[in-house]
Amino acid sequence: MSRIRLTVSERIWRRVHKTDTCWVWTGARDGPGWYGRVTDRHGRMQPVHRLTYEEAYGPIPPGMVVDHRCQNKQCVRPDHLEAVTHGVNVRRRNKPRSLGEEDSVTSAAPSQLEFELKP
Numbered sequence: 300m301s302r303i304r305l306t307v308s309e310r311i312w313r314r315v316h317k318t319d320t321c322w323v324w325t326g327a328r329d330g331p332g333w334y335g336r337v338t339d340r341h342g343r344m345q346p347v348h349r350l351t352y353e354e355a356y357g358p359i360p361p362g363m364v365v366d367h368r369c370q371n372k373q374c375v376r377p378d379h380l381e382a383v384t385h386g387v388n389v390r391r392r393n394k395p396r397s398l399g400e401e402d403s404v405t406s407a408a409p410s411q412l413e414f415e416l417k418p
């Protein structure tokens with residue numbers, strides 16, 4: 300029996316539990332309450348939410364980090380993710396906020412973004 304080679308994307312979506320709000324990663328994590336990690340096609344460990352973000356929106360600009368608008372670190376739903384500068388990310392970490400607040404880089408609230416991800 301030959302092994303089927305799955306793409307990174309397929310391996311990710313098999314381990315995602317989609318709820319009405321967040322899409323929760325159920326695979327390996329760095330630790331409890333921390334980011335999910337997978338090995339990308341170059342053999343490097345990557346946070347899962349970075350890969351799902353790139354799949355939906357394209358490459359993350361250099362120097363940017365992917366922040367969770369929903370504050371759920373296990374969430375990999377692209378419309379809950381946002382590329383921000385490291386400074387913004389740190390500032391947000393110290394200031395709890397809700398989805399759709401004004402300080403976000405993109406002006407669209409998650410509910411306004413519509414696209415479909417093919418598993």
Ligand SMILES: [Zn+2]
Nearest residue numbers: 321369374379
């Ligand atoms: Zn979420």
